Amino acid sequence: MQVVVCVKQIPDPSGTYTLDPETHFLVRPDEQVLDDTDRYGVEMGLQIAQAHGGSVTLVSMGPKGSMQGIRQALAMGADRAVVVDDADLKGSDALTTAQVLAAAIQRTGFDLVITGTESTDGYSGVVPQMLAELLDVPALTYATEVEARDGKVTINRQTSAGYDVVEASLPAVVSVTAGVVEPRYPTFKGIMDAKKKEVEELTASDLGVDTSLRQRVTAVEPAPEREAGVKIEDDGEAHLKVVELLQQKKVI
């Protein structure tokens, strides 16, 4: 089974994010980390490949920097990586991102593509569906459990009421939720082996993808400050006021 996992390198979320004041693009430092939500995809991919025989290829688009995030995923056990880095791709919207990823995945070959549900920095949450459309395969999204074997993939799809069991034939794209599996730590050996693994670097023209920007971020506004809370003094009737407030907010 040839598993492809889409992983994104992002600026370390424990640091501070800055936006370029003119383009409104995120300023990406050289040292980026593996998006935490993509660890679940990597772990899922590794488990499937290990259970049924196969390999895990990482596909990533973005400024490669020191490749720290890619190495993190390789150290977990992925076999190889394809990284698309191109100055022309700066500021790509979700569709361009999906086109680039789809082209890279086509080139690599795949039975199963695994993505996160939404990234930590961009969180548009639409790349997986676009990928499936572009690859012309089924999209199985919001998976909380995944089984892939005998040419089929079955997932539990998280819903507001519980979950649906969804099945499709392979090849397919599956987006997994955080918590689908417990991501492993890399090991000392994994870290040392990561540098020996193949990392293929591509540009948009290698993939023949049109990089012209279709979307522009016209303005960025800071989120409104949180308003001060309401203080209710207890004169014996406070519970009624609390209930009224909760009803107003449609909490109860």
Place this chain on the structure above:
Amino acid sequence: MPFTQEHHDFRRLVREFVENEINPRVPEWERQEWIPLHEVLADMAKLGLLGLEYDPVYGGQGADHLFTLILAEELGRADHGSIGMAVGVVTDMATPSLHRYGSHELKERYLAPVLRGEQVCSIAVTEPDAGSDVASIRTRAVRDGDEWVISGSKMYITNSLQADWLCVLARTSDEGGYAGMSQIIVPTDTPGFTVSRQLDKLGMRASDTGLLEFDEVRVPVSNTIGAVGRGFQQQMSQFVIERMWAAYSTAAACQRALERTRDYLRERIVFGKPLLDHQYVQFKLAELAAEVDVLRQYNLAVAERHDAGEDVTRMATIAKLKAGRLHREVADWVLQFHGGIGYMEETWTSRFLRDGRLTSIGAGADEVMLQVLARIDGYTA
């Protein structure tokens, strides 16, 4: 810059392990005055964190010494001192002699299970009547055919309540002084061995410390590490590794303490402005941070020289001396700047003060470091 990307990635791994797997359990370990070491070491072994520099034949990682520095530093950043000490005893205090001088059979039998995370070990040198003056130890091993018969007691032995075996320094002849001592591996299930008391301590409270009795404990003579009669010398070089570990983890612990204090003081308003806006506080913290940085850079120099195969006895002695004193100073100031809350048990500063106080005593007291230094540098009559 001696660090490679692999070193950075390794640091990230250990830091995450400490943050996710160690720190959340520290309150419980402190309360129960116990770290389930078999469990923790098994988890660490799976990640390849034990025996970093040891031969892969015995389950080591064959790594360079900078990885050990990183492991010690990152464990030093944990929420208490006990875990760094407990692991350090296993990887860098009780096993270096075995790895360096032990026979293949001895290493297969005792080192390999430790590196697999299946066994815990201790280093047993100190006695009720012999601490700083190691040459005055009285625990004796008398030869009877192919066996040593060991009698005596050992004091303040870390990990000893859960250890599977001990690296014991004992007298094996009547030569006296530095001569006639040997390092012997004693499995703790050998008849005649008992832990007579778990010791109650000021700090390092999650680490178990025992008073041990040996009443005609019989072990094979083949359990001797290296040459019979060379125990003192072998233990002295084992102490060098132990001191490096202590210096590495202390520097990182101090650095984290200053960072945490800075973050708190930025929020704490006193006389109408954050405490961190008061110049006295800024200067004191900046100066301590500078001293910590000097120690870290010195540690790095020790590590590189050691890795290059040089004898670093003098440098490790200096590093350990400086680390012990600096920790006392940092712990005192960070508690001071926290004020009343810093004195509360619920605040990390009080544990930090207690735990770190050991650095100036364990692995040779500050005054013993000075004695060694004075001798090496010729400040003796």
